[in-house]
């Protein structure tokens with residue numbers, strides 16, 4: 001598997017925010033979101049080729065129970081098929097006693113994963129760019145429903161302005177019954193300054209919509225630094 005980087009940090013988003021975690025960033029994403037903060041991991045050939053056992057060995061260098069499989073888009077290969085080695089890697093890590101979060105855009109249902117938290121971040125139209133492969137069918141409610149029905153989950157939406165909340169509402173309507181504590185809106189930002197500037201309006205929109213606000217701790221703490 002091509003691995004962009006493996007590093008130890010704090011989980012910056014979602015229900016496990018602040019939790020010390022080892023991040024395994026798998027290389028490659030078929031999308032090109034306008035505000036993506038991991039463009040260096042878009043190429044499926046980026047980073048180092050490691051077999052699953054080598055990845056598990058590196059993860060085990062830190063005495064840390066929480067592991068995050070992220071990307072890029074960790075679930076897929078360039079053709080939107082299941083990424084080879086992913087299911088095996090998840091089971092190896094689970095057998096070593098790890099708690100596993102998988103961070104995905106929710107574009108593909110993969111059965112048989114060892115996954116303690118499926119962290120799904122469906123992209124709104126604010127993610128589209130001219131070079132993006134963003135397509136109308138990218139939000140596939142049936143795929144996300146299957147992920148939610150199979151794994152413990154959270155849903156994170158990146159919103160740029162209060163106007164985006166209506167699009168989130170429409171997506172949530174298509175997903176059916178959800179636990180509101182597992183759904184959160186996060187401000188779109190690529191710097192700590194931008195995050196702080198956008199947060200009050202998004203927080204107010206969350207209050208009005210009755211949706212949870214999700215802060216992005218890693219940006220606040222480390223701004224644009226990588227691997228921390």
Ligand code: SF4
Pocket residue numbers: 029030031032033035036037038039071072073105
């Ligand atoms: S899906 Fe995620 S990794 Fe891929 S381009 Fe969008 S934000 Fe970046």
